Amino acid sequence: MATTLDKVDVVTVGVGWTGGIIAAECAKEGLKVMGLERGKERSTEDYSMVHDEYRYAIRYELMQDLSKETITFRNSRNQKALPMRQLGSFLLGEGLGGAGTHWNGQTWRFLPYDFEIKSMTDAKYGANKLSAEYTLQDWGITYDELEPYFDKFEKTAGISGEDKNPFWGKRSSEYPTPAMKKTPLLSKFETATSNLGYTPFMMPSANLSEAYENPDGQQIGACQYCGFCERFGCEYGAKTSPEITVVPAARETGNYDIRFNSNVVEVMKEGDRVTGVRFIDTVTFEEFIQPAEVVVLTSYVMNNAKLLMVSEIGQMYDPETGQGSLGKNYAYQILPGASGFFEDQMNVFMGAGALGMTIDDFNGDAFDHSDLDFIHGGSISMTQTGARPIATNPLPPDTPAWGAEFKKASIENYTRTLSVGSQGASIPHRDNYLTLDGTYKDIYGMPLLQLTYNFTDQDRALHKYITERTSEIMQEMGAKTVVGRSPISDYDIVPYQTTHNTGGTIMGGDPATSVVNNYLQHWDMENLFVVGAGNFAHNGGYNPTGTVGALAYRCAEGIIKYSKDGGSLV
Amino acid sequence: MAEKKNVSRRDFLKTSGIAAGALVGGGIIGGVIGANTRQDTASTSGGEAGHSGGGGTTEAVRGLQFFKNQQEFAVLQQATERIFPEDDLGPGAIGLGVPFFIDHQLAGSYGENSKEYMQAPFEEGEATQGYQSRLKRNELFRQGLQKMQQEAQSRFEANFVDLEGEQMDEILTAFQDDEVDMQGANAQFFFRLLRQATLNGAYADPIYGGNQNMEAWRMKGFPGHQAAYINDIESEDFAEIEPHSVGDMLS
């Protein structure tokens, strides 16, 4: 028998960036908010011995415990999906702050083009630029409508940057803090890309260039360029994360509680409203019901989709007919790029997660696609994130992967190799989607989420084209040997690529083709909100969290409005 | 060296789209979370100790926590040394304490797959679907090392540890190319695991019992745990910095 707890105004499932933002905004308005988080409490004090590549980066100390729950995966509908038994391709968050604790901090706003990609592509290239297999659609919101929320997220996070990119959307204000330091390695990239006629600029960063107090009164430290950023927590409180910003802001109101070790397994519903959530205490395995006026799913792409599916809310997407929206338009990212081998040793082990320079000349629709067999593109960056010695064993062509030659080459080139890489956009395809698995279950007895995904012809063409551009840049940078990344074939869930999973609970202007409206309010249940990168109708050429943060602020505004007036917000 | 037989590193990541000139990413093996509670703390004093196979002179006492059979451990020692051999740059896997590192890891949560999804049913699947064996890593290692010994017997009528380097490489290459039959797992997966575990042991912080005296970091020019680089990050000169272990913070 489940124990029913006292009703709250708002319950969030998970306490990462999205859960934290919703909590802070709603609690400031006087709403009583409960955050249910399956993981544990943690804070800056826990990161003083974090410079340990093995424990944190290789053994995934801060990430999801897959023995409890994972997903299943297959490349195509005619394969049998099997569990992702070990982390690899992407690293799912767990514990206070979610993946916002161990992210890099590269903080982007998607392009104006991204939000209206379907209309703009059709207008410029005609309706048949991509075949009907690609389920491209607009997001039901424009960049201009979302701009104030981007601005708010960046001010909360204190983002360091410079407004020098001619290709991105108009900003209503400058970055809250100046760009990070431009290192000699970044200058190499800057000179080369300028020589080639492009427009380099410093990457917007949540590793702050200077100490900062945000509008909520929270203090963020100055980055020390320690080189242990991605996959690690910041011992200086200098990488903006939920647990040093929005979570304390929410707690200070007195209207917010977090309950840890609480794994939500179901959204409860009655007619066309949700009534709360059912969760299991992961220590005692006791079952509880948390009733709430408003339920907000903030448990990342995978679990948000899963909770809707197991709770039977919304219409499942059917790849056969194209009908239904839940699980549709799952997208990932492709990573074109090139490595260059240099003569001189460089300080590659110094760095920060978002220390980098970028060009957008091949992102979005900044270049003409008339004679190309793909749309969109990717941001091209060189980052200096701190090369870790276990993971970084750069080998010139035709070097064996082990043995005497391997040892010599990998040691020689560790400090002599740079990479230029791109985050290539991912366009949704009819056959790439999320559903529930019929065989495998989590330890709470619920079915695992099933991912059906493969790279598409569009992905392969984009990868090839951008890889050529990155190779040219590397050549211009003066590398003695340049090696472009091999062409992509099938998606492989084993090696790490990015944790930029999107789709499955997409937003839009039409209930027939999207799960939530542009306040991230569920079309079928007006007191249910679903927020995260799952809302993205496709994946752009940047990291997602700037856009996720903006959507969370948009969603919070919606919840506050809804709590006063009720009804559908659009 | 039997380098011609080494399948090129492209095969490792062939389908991923990130196979490049540089072998990138630490996620090839996957992993589990949580520190092994039974760690040796290698001495962090400098010097040349531990350069060659012998136990070195400055370490604390070390012993086996997972392997019970010295023969198996000896195969592990030689196999890891072939993957990361001693040379004029410095020590190889044995000198760095890698076999002890692997032994200790196999005794703990890494070896027991305690943070991984190990529920049935187990089915083979495609390479793109990753590890699908019901075997735990420590079971896989034991079987793999026994198979190496068997291969040595059937190919050369000798113990693995008594083979010439090239002969050991031939056997390792057969595993890498998936030409050896294993039960409940495939040889190629075992080889990748062994290779990655060797690199983990060579380059992990010395608190885990490998990377003795931080010699692997010194070879590579990696300074280990440094509080901050804010004062050097803009410098044009290569910074040669004496490495530090996170273990130093506790003393």
Ligand SMILES: Cc1cc2nc3c(=O)[nH]c(=O)nc-3n(C[C@H](O)[C@H](O)[C@H](O)COP(=O)(O)OP(=O)(O)OC[C@H]3O[C@@H](n4cnc5c(N)ncnc54)[C@H](O)[C@@H]3O)c2cc1C
């Ligand atoms: C290594 C790494 C590097 C990254 N670098 C960048 C970067 O540089 N730039 C960028 O923009 N993005 C980056 N990202 C992505 C970024 O971290 C995510 O976009 C962001 O953290 C997502 O926030 P979220 O709130 O949607 O989800 P999460 O941060 O995943 O938070 C969800 C929370 O919900 C909890 N939860 C899940 N299921 C349940 C359940 N059933 N019951 C209760 N709680 C549950 C989880 O434990 C987790 O704490 C990176 C990610 C990783 C892993």
Ligand code: SF4
């Ligand atoms: S690089 Fe900067 S932001 Fe990242 S962990 Fe180190 S000090 Fe913190």
